[in-house]
Amino acid sequence: MALDSRDAGYVERMNGLTDSTARQDSLRNHSARRVLSLLFLGFLLFALLEVLIFRPEVYGRFVEPHSYPGYMEMLISRERSLAPDDSRFRMTIVGDSRIAEGFSEKRAEELEEGRWRFINNAIPGSTPRVWYYILRETDPRRDRSDFVVIPLQDYPDFDAFEDLSDRLLDLRIAIFHLGLSDLPGLMRSFDNWSDRWRVLRTVLLKGGTLKKDLQDLLSDPWRRLHRIEQSHERWARSRYEYPGREGSLEGLQYDPSTGEFVFPASLPDRQRKLLLRSLSEPPQRGVMRRYRRTWLTAIVDYYRNTSTHVVFLRMPRGPVVAPYRRGAGSRGIVFRLAREPNVELLPEHLFDALERPGYFFDSVHMNRTGREKFTEILVRTLEELQASSNSDHSSVNRTATGT
Amino acid sequence: MLFNSWEYWLFFLIVIPLFYSSPLRIGRYVLLAASYFFYMWWNPKFILLILTSTLIDYLCGMALPRLTRNRRLVLVVSLITNLGLLGFFKYYNFFSSSIAEVLGISTDSLFLQIVLPVGISFYTFQSMSYTIDIYRGELEPVRSFVDFALFVAFFPQLVAGPIVRAREFLPQLKGWHSPCGRDVQEGIMLVLLGLVKKMVLADNFARISDAYFGNVGGSPGPWAAWTATLAFAMQIFFDFSGYTDIARGSALLLGFRFPTNFERPYLASSITEFWRRWHISLSTWLRDYLYIPLGGNRKGRLQTYRNLMVTMLLGGLWHGASWNFVAWGGYHGGLLAAHRVIGRRSRSEPVTWFTRALRPGAVLLNFGLVLIGWVFFRARSFEDSWAVLRNLFSLHVVSGSLMGWGLWIALIGSMALAVVEEKWGTFQRLVDAPAAIRVLYYVGILTVLELFSVTDLRIPFVYFQF
Numbered sequence: 001m002a003l004d005s006r007d008a009g010y011v012e013r014m015n016g017l018t019d020s021t022a023r024q025d026s027l028r029n030h031s032a033r034r035v036l037s038l039l040f041l042g043f044l045l046f047a048l049l050e051v052l053i054f055r056p057e058v059y060g061r062f063v064e065p066h067s068y069p070g071y072m073e074m075l076i077s078r079e080r081s082l083a084p085d086d087s088r089f090r091m092t093i094v095g096d097s098r099i100a101e102g103f104s105e106k107r108a109e110e111l112e113e114g115r116w117r118f119i120n121n122a123i124p125g126s127t128p129r130v131w132y133y134i135l136r137e138t139d140p141r142r143d144r145s146d147f148v149v150i151p152l153q154d155y156p157d158f159d160a161f162e163d164l165s166d167r168l169l170d171l172r173i174a175i176f177h178l179g180l181s182d183l184p185g186l187m188r189s190f191d192n193w194s195d196r197w198r199v200l201r202t203v204l205l206k207g208g209t210l211k212k213d214l215q216d217l218l219s220d221p222w223r224r225l226h227r228i229e230q231s232h233e234r235w236a237r238s239r240y241e242y243p244g245r246e247g248s249l250e251g252l253q254y255d256p257s258t259g260e261f262v263f264p265a266s267l268p269d270r271q272r273k274l275l276l277r278s279l280s281e282p283p284q285r286g287v288m289r290r291y292r293r294t295w296l297t298a299i300v301d302y303y304r305n306t307s308t309h310v311v312f313l314r315m316p317r318g319p320v321v322a323p324y325r326r327g328a329g330s331r332g333i334v335f336r337l338a339r340e341p342n343v344e345l346l347p348e349h350l351f352d353a354l355e356r357p358g359y360f361f362d363s364v365h366m367n368r369t370g371r372e373k374f375t376e377i378l379v380r381t382l383e384e385l386q387a388s389s390n391s392d393h394s395s396v397n398r399t400a401t402g403t
Numbered sequence: 404m405l406f407n408s409w410e411y412w413l414f415f416l417i418v419i420p421l422f423y424s425s426p427l428r429i430g431r432y433v434l435l436a437a438s439y440f441f442y443m444w445w446n447p448k449f450i451l452l453i454l455t456s457t458l459i460d461y462l463c464g465m466a467l468p469r470l471t472r473n474r475r476l477v478l479v480v481s482l483i484t485n486l487g488l489l490g491f492f493k494y495y496n497f498f499s500s501s502i503a504e505v506l507g508i509s510t511d512s513l514f515l516q517i518v519l520p521v522g523i524s525f526y527t528f529q530s531m532s533y534t535i536d537i538y539r540g541e542l543e544p545v546r547s548f549v550d551f552a553l554f555v556a557f558f559p560q561l562v563a564g565p566i567v568r569a570r571e572f573l574p575q576l577k578g579w580h581s582p583c584g585r586d587v588q589e590g591i592m593l594v595l596l597g598l599v600k601k602m603v604l605a606d607n608f609a610r611i612s613d614a615y616f617g618n619v620g621g622s623p624g625p626w627a628a629w630t631a632t633l634a635f636a637m638q639i640f641f642d643f644s645g646y647t648d649i650a651r652g653s654a655l656l657l658g659f660r661f662p663t664n665f666e667r668p669y670l671a672s673s674i675t676e677f678w679r680r681w682h683i684s685l686s687t688w689l690r691d692y693l694y695i696p697l698g699g700n701r702k703g704r705l706q707t708y709r710n711l712m713v714t715m716l717l718g719g720l721w722h723g724a725s726w727n728f729v730a731w732g733g734y735h736g737g738l739l740a741a742h743r744v745i746g747r748r749s750r751s752e753p754v755t756w757f758t759r760a761l762r763p764g765a766v767l768l769n770f771g772l773v774l775i776g777w778v779f780f781r782a783r784s785f786e787d788s789w790a791v792l793r794n795l796f797s798l799h800v801v802s803g804s805l806m807g808w809g810l811w812i813a814l815i816g817s818m819a820l821a822v823v824e825e826k827w828g829t830f831q832r833l834v835d836a837p838a839a840i841r842v843l844y845y846v847g848i849l850t851v852l853e854l855f856s857v858t859d860l861r862i863p864f865v866y867f868q869f
Contacts, residue, residue, distance in 0.1 A: 032583075032584040034584065035584050035585075035591065038588075038842055038845070039591055041842050042841070042842045042844070043849065045842065045846045046850055046853075049850060207850075207853040207854050211855065211856075212859075214854055215809070215854075219807055219808070
């Protein structure tokens with residue numbers, strides 16, 4: 001019962017064709033193998049068309065700027081617009097919304113009086129997996145920064161309630177920059193097969209993930225072009241000038257011995273729930289350790305044998321800190337990475353003083369005051385680090401004075 | 404296992420090699436097992452209903468030619484079994500609550516928690532037609548139980564048709580031969596076309612109609628009502644015709660050819676023509692097993708109108724256990740009767756350039772009448788139906804069109820394609836077109852599917868609920 005083009009039924013139908021040449025043509029035209037080959041060819045051309053359309057240089061220029069992939073494109077676009085011959089000492093920080101809110105480029109440059117260049121490449125909602133791709137795309141020659149700062153929630157690899165390895169949003173953020181060579185590692189870094197299938201599909205056929213954006217573009221192209229023009233002009237400036245959010249959790253009290261909270265009256269219910277949740281310990285299964293081993297190692301490896309130093313720091317964890325996170329926990333992968341020659345680990349308790357309600361506007365994000373303090377401490381610490389680095393490694397060419 | 408799900412295509416890709424790698428005598432078991440597996444994916448318990456219907460009709464079919472007396476009794480057994488299953492599972496709660504309301508007693512006292520088995524309306528009609536055909540002497544009974552069971556449960560048409568007749572299916576099974584390359588080509592093209600109709604067109608129109616009919620009071624005014632009703636008209640057509648295309652394509656890839664179920668119904672210039680083009684397998688079923696046995700048009704004008712009305716009322720009720728469907732059926736019955744009255748005069752007039760010139764107007768008028776009927780079909784209740792009808796003919800323009808320009812382009816474009824297909828039969832030409840054109844078809848269809856399909860919502864096929 002094999003598929004056969006020369007069976008009885010087919011010949012019967014062919015009897016309708018009186019012209020023998022036409023019959024021969026039709027037979028040649030419709031052998032089952034040929035039909036399937038054409039389908040395969042059609043699929044290949046479709047995939048090729050997708051690859052051509054959804055390249056960063058083509059569709060990346062039209063993607064909605066205030067979307068996750070658009071945000072990444074704006075970071076890359078800004079990076080390309082920076083003067084390539086800027087010889088100032090440069091620090092790049094990546095991270096999620098906590099760094100977007102918590103670190104001020106402007107304040108940092110004021111502190112350094114313009115001798116250093118500070119770049120905040122944080123994207124809200126991003127994780128170390130995305131940070132790797134941000135660094136790879138913004139620093140393709142691995143020579144843009146002297147310090148690449150990676151913020152961590154904790155040095156020990158505490159598992160969180162959310163398993164970061166399953167975060168499909170990462171694919172969306174970095175979609176334009178995921179290629180075939182990324183597939184094996186990227187697929188391995190997701191834990192279940194349905195997510196791995198999504199990875200495969202997203203990397204091979206980006207249109208499925210970007211179709212809403214495309215439909216929105218087609219529904220009003222002029223509006224989109226206007227938004228792109230405006231956003232690219234304003235975004236870098238507004239990001240630089242952003243002073244941080246007002247408001248604080250002043251008045252929040254927490255008694256670790258009883259676990260009781262006193263909330264400020266104005267605190268919304270959602271924030272209260274988030275604060276309560278932040279104190280409970282999720283089951284520790286080693287998921288974060290595996291995840292960090294993959295992606296923090298990937299970042300360190302990326303800068304191996306370059307003059308760029310990878311610097312890990314522990315973020316101010318929140319206005320209150322869960323008791324379980326005050327202990328040492330399991331030793332983190334960063335301690336092992338810190339043994340590498342170009343990796344620095346800032347003191348674990350460097351920002352402990354900022355873990356107070358007065359420096360936060362919600363359960364995880366620093367407010368304006370917290371942002372200033374965090375920036376100051378970080379800049380001063382990096383100054384010291386750079387000074388000691390100069391004395392330890394005379395091979396580092398550039399200096400803080402920019403000469 | 405919806406046709407637009409990965410599960411279905413994985414299942415299909417497993418069935419294909421299993422079927423083609425076995426000799427036909429084994430292959431039919433493979434198809435039957437696959438069909439039962441397909442059905443049991445929803446709810447394994449309901450397989451008992453199909454088995455019951457299959458067994459009774461098989462036995463009745465075997466018995467009928469051997470009997471000279473009590474033949475009618477055997478037929479009644481078959482009809483009672485099928486209509487009994489259908490009546491209980493589909494209509495019990497509807498009739499019991501209607502009776503309770505008339506008697507003024509609590510509907511809860513008669514209400515039963517009954518889950519409607521998917522596809523029951525289709526396979527019971529299909530199975531019943533077999534015994535009726537044998538009773539009428541139009542069909543020989545099939546000896547093989549497996550063949551008959553496969554006719555009833557063949558998975559591409561099991562849950563939403565088309566309603567295939569035994570005389571169409573069984574000879575194909577008996578003389579089965581592997582599909583030729585052209586059939587494979589047509590099957591693949593039909594499947595892809597069906598997926599576009601369902602996932603791109605129907606589901607995008609569904610967003611509009613679902614939003615409007617889910618909250619009729621939310622968007623007052625005629626524009627919103629007309630565009631939502633138009634969106635539903637497009638949704639139900641593309642949904643059902645897309646489903647049928649996938650069913651026909653799947654069957655073709657297995658070596659079976661199903662009849663067409665839709666012939667561009669919205670291009671019909673009269674309601675009679677509409678029913679010759681819409682859900683053809685149901686309308687011909689109703690004609691052959693209900694309208695004609697009632698007397699058809701042979702017993703005078705009044706009897707003809709009555710027969711049309713009864714057929715359409717029951718046809719409406721077949722779609723769902725609700726007075727709205729009865730009203731929809733009654734509306735169409737009324738239109739058919741009215742057209743018959745008018746048609747008696749116009750049929751005698753010769754076709755001239757003038758009548759041809761009037762055809763677009765007649766198509767538009769007929770489409771408008773069909774649109775109004777869809778209001779009863781889609782609205783959740785009579786109250787909603789009246790509210791939408793009031794909005795349709797309201798003079799107070801409150802809100803604008805609910806459809807964006809993308810949907811308008813899809814609507815006009817698909818209408819234009821329908822006209823082209825009507826005039827030149829482009830789909831069959833495409834199947835026979837040079838390789839480059841067919842490759843372009845694949846690239847185009849895959850691109851449209853990838854970029855415009857609705858995947859964030861799971862919108863079930865409309866006819867699955869029937």
